[in-house]
Amino acid sequence: MNALTPLGMVSDLPSENQTNTAVREAPLGQDNSDERTDYFVRRDGMTFAGTHLLVDIWGANNLDDPALIDSALREAAIVAGATILHSHFHHFTPNGGVSGVVVLAESHISIHTWPERNYAAIDLFMCGACDPHLSIPVLRRAFAPERVDVNEQRRGRVA
C-alpha cells in the first residue's frame, strides 16, 4: 500500500440532494432512482454537454484546511443544483496543500491548492440543469480571494 494512503481523507457519504426542475431524458412513470441528470442542453443557440468553469483564485485563505474545503465544495455543489455522489481529499505535507474532487451526477468539482502561494485551481464542471456560476459566491466566502479568474468552457458542443 502506498505510504500516502493514511494521509488521505475519504468523504464518501453522498448527500441526497436532487433537483428535479428541468426536462429529463427518462420517460415518465419509470423508476428514476438513478435517473441521469447530466443530459445535453441547448442555450444561446448552442447544444452542448455542459459548462466547465476553470476558476483560478489568488490571494486566498484556508487553502490548507481539508475539512473547510470539503464543506465549501459540497455547499458549492448544492447551491448549483448538483447531486453529490462521492468526494475525496488529500492533504499534503509539509506545505499543507489539498487536492480533491467531488464527483457529481452532473460531472464534478475539483480543487488543487498551493497555500504557500495563496493560489488554488478549482474546476466546476456541470451538466443538465445545474448552473456552476452559482457556486462562485460560495468559493468567495470560503476562501476570500483577492482575485478570481473564471474561464468558461462549453464541453461537448454538437451544434
Added chain:
Amino acid sequence: MNALTPLGMVSDLPSENQTNTAVREAPLGQDNSDERTDYFVRRDGMTFAGTHLLVDIWGANNLDDPALIDSALREAAIVAGATILHSHFHHFTPNGGVSGVVVLAESHISIHTWPERNYAAIDLFMCGACDPHLSIPVLRRAFAPERVDVNEQRRGRVA
C-alpha cells in the same frame, strides 16, 4: 444513504508509481515520502502551476465499461509520469454512462461519458514534471474515437 451509493465502484488502491526526474521543492536528505510533485513550472517564457487539457472525444467506444475506463485512466496517469492517490468511478443506469476521477499528486484526471452519444469529456490536469499530452495515445487506444478535440489551458499563470 443515497440509493446511488451501491452502484458506485470505488477503486482506492493507489499505485506506487512515482517519477523522480525533475527538480523538487523538498531539500535533499529529508523524508520525502509525501514530497510534493506539483510544483510550478517555467516553460515557453511562462511560469504557471500546470497544464490542463480539456479533451472531448467523439465516435468513441467502451464508454460504458467502468473497469476498462479505470484501467485506461490509470495507464494514462502513469505514462504521463503522474502519481495516483485515489480513484472512484460511478456507473449510471440505464444508459451505462460512467463518471469518475483519478486524484493525482500532480492534480487529476476525470472522465464523464455519454455512451448513447459515443461522446466523453476527459480532463487531464497535471503539474510539475508530468506531461498530459503523453496520455492522449492511451485514450485513443482505449476508446478508438473518430475525433479528438484537445483544448490546452495553462492554470495558475504568474508570469
